[in-house]
Amino acid sequence: MLTAVSVRSYGAAEYNKKEICRYAGAALGNEDLELLIDECIGEINENTLGRVCCREFDVAKKDGILDLGFVKTSSSDLAKNLDGCESIILFGATVGFDIDRLISKYSRVSPLKALVFEAIGAERVELLCDTFAREIAKEKHAIGKACRARFSPGYGDLPLEIQREIVSVLDCQRKIGLTLNSSLLMSPSKSVTAIIGVYPEKAR
Numbered sequence: 001m002l003t004a005v006s007v008r009s010y011g012a013a014e015y016n017k018k019e020i021c022r023y024a025g026a027a028l029g030n031e032d033l034e035l036l037i038d039e040c041i042g043e044i045n046e047n048t049l050g051r052v053c054c055r056e057f058d059v060a061k062k063d064g065i066l067d068l069g070f071v072k073t074s075s076s077d078l079a080k081n082l083d084g085c086e087s088i089i090l091f092g093a094t095v096g097f098d099i100d101r102l103i104s105k106y107s108r109v110s111p112l113k114a115l116v117f118e119a120i121g122a123e124r125v126e127l128l129c130d131t132f133a134r135e136i137a138k139e140k141h142a143i144g145k146a147c148r149a150r151f152s153p154g155y156g157d158l159p160l161e162i163q164r165e166i167v168s169v170l171d172c173q174r175k176i177g178l179t180l181n182s183s184l185l186m187s188p189s190k191s192v193t194a195i196i197g198v199y200p201e202k203a204r
Contacts (some may be wrong), residue, residue: 023123024116071169075156075159081151086145089196090170092175093194094177094178094187151196151197
């Protein structure tokens, strides 16, 4: 069990133009958009996909209250997601500030380009989370366990306010440079916090 906060870094990964187009609200096949995507990708300085900090906690439920080890919640939607789980992997993930800087730069001079950078950022952080989740699933499978789909604050009835506890218990600011402001907005903006349930494979 990951009883202490662990930090993982992920190397550069190929861009998925289809997903970028989807996040931009367009279909793949728009030649002008694809050229603009290529141009934007060429401006990104980051040579890594991003970083993740994570920690594992035991999970229990009593009288309709979920005890996640770092906080208690009455979220029924999260309870359904974690039904049968013995523990959770709590994580924070970020692709860094480079894309944020480019969004800010072009929001003043080229809103379309800023939109493309927003879409690229969304594609990058989703890929980062998926990559991490697959890695955790592989590790857990090796010891006879399986993982549920990740569940983030703001999904269903899980309050967004729980992000405060997540960022604190994972020491996100010091570990991966991820902070949360008073309005619960994360910085860098292309960041995610989430919970992954872990259960015995025989319980499938």
